Amino acid sequence: MNNILILCRKELKSYFASPIAYGLMAFFALVCGYFFYAATAIFVMRSTDMMMMGRGMPMDVNEWVVRPVMMNVSVIGLFIIPMITMRLFAEEKKTGTIELLATSPIRDLEIITGKWLAAVILFLCILLISALDLSILFLYGKPEWRPILISYLGLLLQGSCLLAIGTFISNTTRNQIIAGVGTFAICLMLWVLDWVAAYSTTATGKVLAYLSVMGHFESFAKGVLDTKDVVYYASVIFFGLFLTARSMESLRWRA
């Protein structure tokens, strides 16, 4: 446990010592701010329309602003995650610092978990920037905070599982670009798996739909906490980290 924290702190330091963390935060703040602005603008337009038409039903802020913003944030995550994970192992392999870690009295899994945890924390820091946007809603309205919290949990879980996959990809190469592109490709595939599923009623289609990262996020975005989805994310995280450990060992034997 202690070793995990040592590694995690070191990774976080190097994220924040380089422009990566700040660059990603700035990118996220910009894009997320734009989506938030677009969502609120649409909301305001719609609600004035509604009022003019004389229908008294008030529109739900959670449904019309928070949910689309959260869905968009999860898409932005797709672009951010490869940039977070690509350096995790690839850089250490290139500069040879992996030799220090691999010849220190710590276990592979501790190295991997520490690095992954640092990536998760950075991802959380980036996510929280969107909370600044959403907090504006509380100034002018009364959105429900519980569904918001749940969708953040969903974003974090979804991010963590893609980060675990990214950690694995980064471990398979010493080239950061390849690690980044590979992670992006795999994340994108996991993302769009359920598109096919919508038109397929076969068992394969159902399995594919279940594997889709996006499919499991929808209920979170609605503010529903479903154990089925939590289990899915937890198992992908476990699987990703496990694969990383295996690949570290197999690379050692093949090297």
Place this chain on the structure above:
Amino acid sequence: MIKVENLTKRYARNVAVDGISFEVEKGQIVGFLGPNGAGKTTTMRVLTCFLPPTEGKAEVAGYDVIREPIEVKRRIGYLPETPPLYPEMEVSEYMEFVGKLKGVPRVDLARRVEEACERCHCEDVKAKLISRLSKGYRQRVGLAAAILHNPDVLILDEPTSALDPEQRRETLHLIKELGKEHTIILSTHVLPEVEQTCEKVIIINRGKLVATDTMENLNLRLRGAELVSVEVEGRNGALSHDAVKQKLETVDGVSRVTFKENRNNRLVFTVESAQGRPVRADLARAVVQSDWNLIELHSMGLSLEEIFLQLMASDKAAAGGAK
């Protein structure tokens, strides 16, 4: 302290280390020699548990590198060829990180970092970013990090390769000093360094063990021929080097005379003698009797370099013969 038995490491296409066996006792400083690609680094990596051996056994302090890697790693300080440094860290930050990684108790950490930096002469860069350090300082920081947790065994892969002569001397001195408490294996291809620091030499070539012996034995074993340098001057006017050469060749026991150079009308020769025949006295007499001035006469001995080359040559011949 270190026991290697029949160690083999095969990569996908080639054999890096082929059935090497050697032992290193506690407190020894061992020089690990071989041309590039001989398998030095691979052997070191196996000993540090970075790579598992394909066949054979390696033990450090009684622990097997495959079965108990954590225990082995606890007892080893390793400095790879390029020191594993994080450029974005400050030196003191890096040292603390390494200390924690190696399991140095928190209460001792500051003191250990202080000591290690002092021993490796890098206290004055402690507040600097590693990316700003010169190559020599990086090497020192790497060495300081390797001795930080006071390991029983130090494995140094070309520890002096990036240093200037002054630093080189200091580092070798430091290694000698460290050798009083630690068992050290250092690889290098700068042979005089080995002569200065090591008690024992392990020579490998193309993955195979060529020789393993103490420095003295190695010298004795291979001191077949004696090399003598002779400098001669004509008493009146220039000398023809052919004449001198002929004269020297007539001396009993001399097997070969080579003319080296002409330094302001002083002729320098290298004389090789057959095994076990001291020729210096006879050479001196021959020169003086011919009415020439003997300026200088000294035995050159065999440097490790020549030993090394001889061993390589005989190894090659043996390999050729086997085919």
